[in-house]
Amino acid sequence: MPARRRADYYCFPMPPDAQLLGPFVELSRADWANLAETTALPLDAATLEKLRGLSDPTSLTDVREVYLPLSALLSRYVRITRELHQSTNAFLGRATTRTPFVIGIAGSVAVGKSTTARLLRELLAAWPEHPRVELITTDGFLFPNAELDRRGLMHRKGFPESYDRRALLKFVMDVKSGDEEVSAPVYSHLVYDIVPDVSVAVRRPDILIVEGLNVLQPARIRLDGRAGLAVSDFFDFSVYVDAAADDIRDWYVSRFLSLRDTAFRDPRSYFTRYADLTHDQAVTQAEQLWDTINGPNLDRNILPTRDRATAILRKDREHHVQWVRIRKV
Ligand SMILES: Nc1ncnc2c1ncn2[C@@H]1O[C@H](COP(=O)(O)OP(=O)(O)O)[C@@H](O)[C@H]1O
Numbered sequence: 384m385p386a387r388r389r390a391d392y393y394c395f396p397m398p399p400d401a402q403l404l405g406p407f408v409e410l411s412r413a414d415w416a417n418l419a420e421t422t423a424l425p426l427d428a429a430t431l432e433k434l435r436g437l438s439d440p441t442s443l444t445d446v447r448e449v450y451l452p453l454s455a456l457l458s459r460y461v462r463i464t465r466e467l468h469q470s471t472n473a474f475l476g477r478a479t480t481r482t483p484f485v486i487g488i489a490g491s492v493a494v495g496k497s498t499t500a501r502l503l504r505e506l507l508a509a510w511p512e513h514p515r516v517e518l519i520t521t522d523g524f525l526f527p528n529a530e531l532d533r534r535g536l537m538h539r540k541g542f543p544e545s546y547d548r549r550a551l552l553k554f555v556m557d558v559k560s561g562d563e564e565v566s567a568p569v570y571s572h573l574v575y576d577i578v579p580d581v582s583v584a585v586r587r588p589d590i591l592i593v594e595g596l597n598v599l600q601p602a603r604i605r606l607d608g609r610a611g612l613a614v615s616d617f618f619d620f621s622v623y624v625d626a627a628a629d630d631i632r633d634w635y636v637s638r639f640l641s642l643r644d645t646a647f648r649d650p651r652s653y654f655t656r657y658a659d660l661t662h663d664q665a666v667t668q669a670e671q672l673w674d675t676i677n678g679p680n681l682d683r684n685i686l687p688t689r690d691r692a693t694a695i696l697r698k699d700r701e702h703h704v705q706w707v708r709i710r711k712v
């Protein structure tokens with residue numbers, strides 16, 4: 384038998400596509416939709432149009448049946464975490480400042496994380512108890528292209544090692560330390576690079592949403608054999624947006640075709656060379672990008688983190704959420 388590495392002893396042996404049901408309660412779409420505590424939707428069709436990602440068909444019915452109940456559950460978590468903070472302060476005899484409630488949103492490229500994150504921001508901000516909701520995406524913590532090139536990682540964009548993980552961890556730790564102002568760098572999908580000298584500031588919101596491919600990655604084992612910290616150690620709640628890999632691949636390809644007719648035509652786009660591809664050439668190009676970068680990243684790095692989430696939203700081929708899993712407490 385081959386020698387086992389020390390870290391193997393701490394791993395629960397699971398096939399990569401196995402799903403843990405034990406720690407989760409699973410609700411069908413219909414049962415989940417019945418949980419919405421209010422029928423008033425604080426969002427109209429025009430706002431939804433602005434929040435939806437390119438080629439994302441999420442409808443007002445989806446908002447009402449899926450995202451509204453999720454925001455109601457999240458609001459409970461926020462309230463109870465505040466009570467826990469007060470109770471902990473009373474126990475410690477200290478008056479520590481409450482820190483933002485941090486929500487992580489994970490999932491593959493093209494699965495619709497941005498739409499989920501923007502919808503939750505809108506819905507959560509409608510609650511008078513926590514109106515200040517901010518959102519950051521982890522792409523701002525990708526290394527700039529020049530650095531990715533230097534490290535031989537230009538074809539690994541989105542893999543865990545393509546991020547400045549230390550800076551991302553410090554950002555989330557500073558937010559959870561209650562720092563008055565914490566800033567994050569900014570990425571441009573259009574230019575396909577970090578925007579130099581630009582940052583966004585996070586000033587102690589009630590809720591911070593952190594959206595990105597790898598936010599549920601566990602801590603790395605350091606050279607001395609000890610585990611470090613991971614951003615997910617500072618999440619109060621996390622959501623994994625899930626779908627069949629073949630469906631996500633198709634969504635990626637059709638989004639690429641839409642981008643060919645829109646963003647790729649912008650002279651500032653990194654991908655102007657794709658604007659004049661024929662339909663068939665564009666499909667081949669998109670499939671190649673998927674099969675060499677985003678597909679392997681999903682298999683190796685993102686999907687194995689699914690069961691670390693507090694909530695899993697599983698979409699069908701039409702982007703409709705079929706079932707929801709919530710971690711038991
Ligand atoms: N090359 C691109 N040019 C312009 N926008 C893009 C490009 N690639 C992705 N986007 C946009 O960036 C956002 C994030 O995309 P992605 O990381 O695939 O996550 P998701 O689809 O899960 O939200 C989406 O709103 C998408 O439409």
Ligand SMILES: CC(C)(COP(=O)(O)O)[C@@H](O)C(=O)NCCC(=O)O
Nearest residue numbers: 520521522540541594595596672676
């Ligand atoms: C920018 C991304 C890595 C996503 O970053 P995230 O905000 O999820 O950390 C991804 O959308 C991307 O552009 N991947 C590169 C491969 C491709 O062009 O499809």
